[in-house]
Structure formats: structure tokens, C-alpha cells
Amino acid sequence: MAANRPVTLRDVARLAGVSVATASKALNGQPQVRAETRARVVLAAEQLAFSPNTFAQSLITQRSGTVGLLTSDLEGRFSIPILMGAEDAFGSGQTSVFLCDARGDTIREKHHLRALLTRRVDGLIVVGARPDTRASLGRDLPVPVVYAYAPSDDPADLSLVTDNVGGGRLAVDHLIRCGRRRIAHITGDPGYSAAQDRARGALDRLDSAGLELAGGEVWFGMWSEAWGRGATRMLLDRCPDVDAVFAGSDEIARGVLDVLHEERIAVPSRVAVIGFDNWNILAANARPPLTTVDLNLEQLGRTAAQRLSAAMDGHPASGTETLPVRLITRDSTAPLS
Amino acid sequence: MAANRPVTLRDVARLAGVSVATASKALNGQPQVRAETRARVVLAAEQLAFSPNTFAQSLITQRSGTVGLLTSDLEGRFSIPILMGAEDAFGSGQTSVFLCDARGDTIREKHHLRALLTRRVDGLIVVGARPDTRASLGRDLPVPVVYAYAPSDDPADLSLVTDNVGGGRLAVDHLIRCGRRRIAHITGDPGYSAAQDRARGALDRLDSAGLELAGGEVWFGMWSEAWGRGATRMLLDRCPDVDAVFAGSDEIARGVLDVLHEERIAVPSRVAVIGFDNWNILAANARPPLTTVDLNLEQLGRTAAQRLSAAMDGHPASGTETLPVRLITRDSTAPLS
Numbered sequence: 057m058a059a060n061r062p063v064t065l066r067d068v069a070r071l072a073g074v075s076v077a078t079a080s081k082a083l084n085g086q087p088q089v090r091a092e093t094r095a096r097v098v099l100a101a102e103q104l105a106f107s108p109n110t111f112a113q114s115l116i117t118q119r120s121g122t123v124g125l126l127t128s129d130l131e132g133r134f135s136i137p138i139l140m141g142a143e144d145a146f147g148s149g150q151t152s153v154f155l156c157d158a159r160g161d162t163i164r165e166k167h168h169l170r171a172l173l174t175r176r177v178d179g180l181i182v183v184g185a186r187p188d189t190r191a192s193l194g195r196d197l198p199v200p201v202v203y204a205y206a207p208s209d210d211p212a213d214l215s216l217v218t219d220n221v222g223g224g225r226l227a228v229d230h231l232i233r234c235g236r237r238r239i240a241h242i243t244g245d246p247g248y249s250a251a252q253d254r255a256r257g258a259l260d261r262l263d264s265a266g267l268e269l270a271g272g273e274v275w276f277g278m279w280s281e282a283w284g285r286g287a288t289r290m291l292l293d294r295c296p297d298v299d300a301v302f303a304g305s306d307e308i309a310r311g312v313l314d315v316l317h318e319e320r321i322a323v324p325s326r327v328a329v330i331g332f333d334n335w336n337i338l339a340a341n342a343r344p345p346l347t348t349v350d351l352n353l354e355q356l357g358r359t360a361a362q363r364l365s366a367a368m369d370g371h372p373a374s375g376t377e378t379l380p381v382r383l384i385t386r387d388s389t390a391p392l393s
Numbered sequence: 394m395a396a397n398r399p400v401t402l403r404d405v406a407r408l409a410g411v412s413v414a415t416a417s418k419a420l421n422g423q424p425q426v427r428a429e430t431r432a433r434v435v436l437a438a439e440q441l442a443f444s445p446n447t448f449a450q451s452l453i454t455q456r457s458g459t460v461g462l463l464t465s466d467l468e469g470r471f472s473i474p475i476l477m478g479a480e481d482a483f484g485s486g487q488t489s490v491f492l493c494d495a496r497g498d499t500i501r502e503k504h505h506l507r508a509l510l511t512r513r514v515d516g517l518i519v520v521g522a523r524p525d526t527r528a529s530l531g532r533d534l535p536v537p538v539v540y541a542y543a544p545s546d547d548p549a550d551l552s553l554v555t556d557n558v559g560g561g562r563l564a565v566d567h568l569i570r571c572g573r574r575r576i577a578h579i580t581g582d583p584g585y586s587a588a589q590d591r592a593r594g595a596l597d598r599l600d601s602a603g604l605e606l607a608g609g610e611v612w613f614g615m616w617s618e619a620w621g622r623g624a625t626r627m628l629l630d631r632c633p634d635v636d637a638v639f640a641g642s643d644e645i646a647r648g649v650l651d652v653l654h655e656e657r658i659a660v661p662s663r664v665a666v667i668g669f670d671n672w673n674i675l676a677a678n679a680r681p682p683l684t685t686v687d688l689n690l691e692q693l694g695r696t697a698a699q700r701l702s703a704a705m706d707g708h709p710a711s712g713t714e715t716l717p718v719r720l721i722t723r724d725s726t727a728p729l730s
Contacts, residue, residue, distance in 0.1 A: 122508055132469020152508035154491035171459055171489035175512040281678040341618040
């Protein structure tokens with residue numbers, strides 16, 4: 057061996073009489089290697105003075121084929137589709153996404169973060185439980201991070217968010233194209249940016265059509281069926297000729313449908329109803345099945361994986377990227393006949 | 394140093410001038426250690442002839458503080474509460490549970506399994522998407538495995554399942570205690586063991602009270618609101634004096650409530666309704682809120698963690714352990730007045 061050529065893993069493997077893959081596993085402390093084999097490889101590495109620095113370096117820079125997904129979404133509603141999209145984009149069989157649930161608890165989040173970094177994940181996707189801004193994990197992490205659904209409060213981070221303003225616009229646009237003119241908006245907790253953004257998009261589109269909101273105001277309240285029912289009763293009292301309701305969530309839309317049904321008001325012929333989220337269990341099983349805005353969460357996951365891959369390859373991005381949502385039409389909306 | 398005392402990590406740390414924790418991290422290839430520090434520790438280990446075997450052994454036997462949860466539950470409905478229960482039992486801040494979603498695909502499952510084992514998890518919890526028997530991961534895994542929700546087909550494995558028979562018995566028992574005598578059972582796909590087991594428990598309890606099923610048979614069908622609605626209409630035709638419906642899932646129960654409401658049949662005064670699953674979004678928001686059977690999934694997760702810890706400590710168990718479910722009473726059931 058030439059004296060000035062650096063010792064490679066191949067040299068170590070040859071001396072130990074094992075494959076390069078086995079030598080790598082042995083030196084990386086992976087469990088599939090028998091103890092005697094590992095000892096032989098470590099001895100060979102010592103004899104050849106295989107540099108501990110190189111060894112340490114390879115431990116740090118090699119791709120592990122795992123990505124951590126840190127979430128606080130207690131129901132898995134948002135994280136599971138994002139996880140699926142990310143795995144699809146990384147390539148099935150290439151990368152495993154490990155999901156850890158922090159339950160909105162920063163101490164638990166720190167613990168999971170440490171566990172994931174210790175297991176040497178290649179990158180992190182951080183998924184919020186609601187689309188409001190969250191605290192950044194900081195700038196000194198050893199792997200790239202992409203924030204999905206909830207944006208980071210640090211503009212140096214890369215955040216991917218869903219277009220709630222565009223979703224509100226899309227919903228009202230569809231109702232206007234169905235010939236509706238007296239459109240009401242019943243939505244959830246005004247403390248959520250999602251509620252404010254969806255309402256803003258709805259008002260924008262109404263305004264551009266020269267229309268006003270039926271009932272005169274946005275009906276902010278709670279993200280629940282019960283609020284959907286209560287608000288619809290008040291709405292029907294105040295504005296009995298309403299011809300469409302845009303609900304800020306599928307749960308609220310279910311409550312709206314329930315009261316319209318109870319009042320024998322035909323959907324969609326007299327009142328069209330549109331939801332938000334495309335939460336299948338609620339939207340597809342509604343009577344009639346619910347037209348709704350889909351957040352495209354699998355696409356969000358795929359994009360997060362692409363941005364993370366780019367960052368791992370030395371091309372990090374920053375700022376907030378807004379991804380489009382899409383309309384799913386079912387039977388609760390139709391043109392006025 | 395006495396010649397015959399084995400060299401310990403403490404000796405290595407002292408010679409390298411670092412803490413024992415840092416020495417351990419350096420030798421275990423963890424990324425938080427600076428390259429120079431790692432080199433110094435590796436050099437000290439070589440000088441003291443700190444045994445590569447011991448080193449390799451410690452890599453294999455040490456606890457990593459991580460457990461893998463391998464699931465195929467696309468909605469996260471079952472896995473997230475099981476994950477939470479397991480983390481609580483391991484002790485918050487002690488163990489991180491990494492969830493991987495195999496989507497019911499055995500190739501993807503193998504890939505995730507490899508990824509988790511390579512990351513040296515201490516054990517595995519395997520969660521099925523439905524409570525039917527699933528294929529064992531085999532007997533030659535390097536870490537203990539507990540099957541939760543869906544039992545393994547190998548009796549040498551340890552499986553923890555929920556008591557669906559007991560749940561059916563509990564539901565009908567509650568209805569009988571409410572004074573109901575004409576009890577019908579509308580449930581899902583008869584190809585699911587959950588549907589069969591819940592029906593069996595219901596029939597057992599009716600039998601012991603000398604009662605027959607209202608409508609004369611179990612109404613097997615689909616796990617959907619639409620089936621709940623359709624079956625309820627047929628039931629009311631055939632058996633208009635029914636005074637209680639036990640639904641095999643909360644989705645079905647929502648369909649039952651819907652038709653009773655439409656027919657202006659008062660719940661619970663004329664007909665009591667009980668669901669199964671305690672899927673909060675459906676059960677708590679129903680009108681009236683739904684009495685239902687809770688699968689106690691967090692408890693299932695806690696027990697899985699305890700059994701896994703015992704196995705890691707050298708006390709493995711095998712066979713199938715059936716965990717109790719519990720009744721959650723809300724407003725859809727009440728004594729006959």
C-alpha cells in the first residue's frame with residue numbers, strides 16, 4: 057500500500073476478511089454484526105491506523121435513510137397524510153419517516169428531538185396541530201428542518217403552509233358559479249388564523265362579485281357540529297332566503313346540514329352547503345355527501361420531503377411557501393335549477 | 394490500576410479527560426461529540442486496550458431509550474392513543490416512541506422494521522389496523538415485540554387485544570339495566586372478527602336475560618353511517634316497537650340516530666342508542682351525545698409498554714392477553730321512564 061494514500065474502509069475490510077458493507081456496519085455499531093466479526097474489524101482498523109477522525113466524520117455525514125416527523129397533532133389527522141406524502145416523495149423503500157408526538161408540550165418535544173437526533177435522522181419535518189405560527193426549533197440543529205402546516209416564527213426557517221385564504225376564495229367562487237347570491241359563512245374560533253384566513257378569502261371573492269355576506273357578518277364560533285347547528289338556526293331566523301352556506305370546517309358543515317334537514321330545507325336545490333378539510337369520515341358520509349375544500353396534505357408532505365432533500369444536498373431554502381388547496385365537489389352543491 | 398481489573402469506561406474517560414457520558418457518546422458514535430474529542434477518547438480506549446468486545450457488547454446491550462411502533466392504521470385512530478399510553482408508561486422523558494406507518498404493505502413493513510432495528514430501538518409494538526389476526530414478524534428479531542390490537546398468528550408471540558365479546562356484553566347489559574327488552578343489533582362487515590365478537594357478546598347477554606334479539610337477527614352490513622340509516626329504516630318497518638339499538642360502531646350509531654330523528658322518534662325516551670369505539674368526533678358531537686363502548690386504547694398502550702419492559706429485562710411472555718373495555722355513558726341511553 058502506498059505510504060501516503062489514506063487508509064480506506066476497503067483496506068480495513070480486506071484485512072479483516074469481510075465485505076465493505078460488513079466493515080461499515082461493524083464500525084458504525086449496527087446490531088446485525090456478530091461480536092467476533094466486529095472485534096476483527098475494529099482490530100484491523102487499529103492495525104491500519106484507520107483514522108478515528110475519518111470514522112467519526114463518516115458517522116456524521118452519511119445518510120441514515122430516516123427522517124423524523126415531530127408533531128403535536130393528537131388525532132393524527134394532519135400528520136399521517138403528511139407522513140405518507142413525504143415517504144412517497146423520498147421513495148418507498150428508501151427512507152423511513154419516524155413520527156414522534158409531542159402533544160403540544162415543549163419539554164416532550166425537546167426530548168423527542170434529542171431522541172431523533174441521537175438516532176441520526178437525516179432531517180426533520182415539524183408539523184403543527186393548527187396552522188398558527190409556532191416557535192422555531194432554532195438555528196443550531198445538525199440537520200435540516202422543514203416546518204409544515206404551522207409556520208415557524210423565524211423567517212430564516214423554511215415553512216410550508218396551506219392556502220387558507222385561497223381556500224375561502226375557492227369555496228365562494230364555486231357557490232357563485234352555482235348561481236348562489238345570498239351566501240353565508242359559519243366558521244370556528246376567531247382566535248385561529250385558519251378561521252380568519254378562510255373568512256378573508258370568502259369576503260374577497262364576494263366583494264369582487266359585488267355581493268355582500270348573507271346575514272351581514274361572519275358567524276365565528278366554535279369548531280363543532282353543535283355550533284354549526286346553533287348558528288344555522290340563528291341564520292335562518294335572520295335571513296330565511298339564504299341560498300348557500302360556506303362552513304369553515306366539515307364538522308360545522310355537518311351541523312348546518314343537520315338543521316337544514318330538520319327544517320325540511322332541500323340541499324342543494326334550495327341551500328347549497330360547502331365544508332372545509334375533506335375529513336373523509338365526516339364529509340363523504342354526510343347526507344348529501346359534502347362538497348369541501350381539501351388541504352392537499354399529502355402534497356404538502358411530498359413538497360416537504362423535496363425541500364428537505366434539497367437542503368441535505370446543500371441547497372437550503374427559507375421563508376414561507378404557500379401551497380394550493382383544491383375543491384372536492386360532491387352532492388351538497390349544485391347549480392340553481 | 395490493578396493488572397487484573399477489567400478496564401472500564403470510567404478509566405477511558407479519565408485518561409481522555411472527559412466525562413463518562415462524553416466517553417460513552419464518543420465510543421457509541423453519537424453526533425453530539427466534537428471530532429477532536431472523539432479522537433481523544435478513541436485513542437485513550439486504544440491505549441488502555443479497552444476491549445473491543447466489551448465495546449461491541451455495550452453497543453448491543455445498552456438501552457437506547459427508543460421503541461418502534463409499527464402500524465398500518467392509516468388514520469392514526471388506534472395507533473396515536475396506543476403510542477400515548479406507551480410513552481406514559483415508559484415515563485415521559487425516558488423513552489421516545491417512533492411511529493412508522495406500513496399502510497398494510499408487507500414490503501413497506503419490512504423496510505420500516507429494518508430502519509427501526511438499524512436505529513437500535515429497544516423493542517417493538519406492532520399495531521394492526523383491525524383486530525383480526527396478523528402474520529407474526531417471526532422469532533429471530535434482536536429485540537422483544539408486543540402485538541397490540543391485532544394478535545399475532547404465532548402463539549409464541551405476546552399479543553394484547555381488546556375484549557370485543559365483553560364489549561358487546563357490556564352494551565346489552567347497560568340497555569337491559571335501562572329497562573329495555575326489545576333490543577336490536579346493527580353492525581358492520583361480518584368478515585371482521587370485531588363484528589362477530591361484539592355480536593356474540595350481545596347475544597350471550599340477551600340469552601342470559603331470557604331475551605331475543607329484536608328484528609330476529611343481527612343486522613350485519615358495513616361500517617358506515619349510510620348502513621346505519623338503511624338498516625334502521627328496515628328495522629323500524631319490521632319491528633316498530635323496538636326500544637333500543639346497539640350499534641357495532643359509532644359511525645353506524647350516527648346513522649341510527651339520524652333516522653330516529655327524522656322519524657321523530659325520541660332518543661333515549663322511546664329508543665335508546667349505544668355505539669362502539671368512543672371515537673370522540675362522532676360520539677361526543679352526536680345529538681344526543683352517544684353512550685358508547687371505549688376500547689381503552691391508552692391502557693392497551695400502557696400495558697404493551699410494561700410487557701415490553703419486562704421482556705427487555707429478560708422476562709418475556711407469550712400468548713394472547715385480553716384487556717377490558719369500558720362503557721362511557723352519555724345522553725343517548727337512559728332508564729325507561
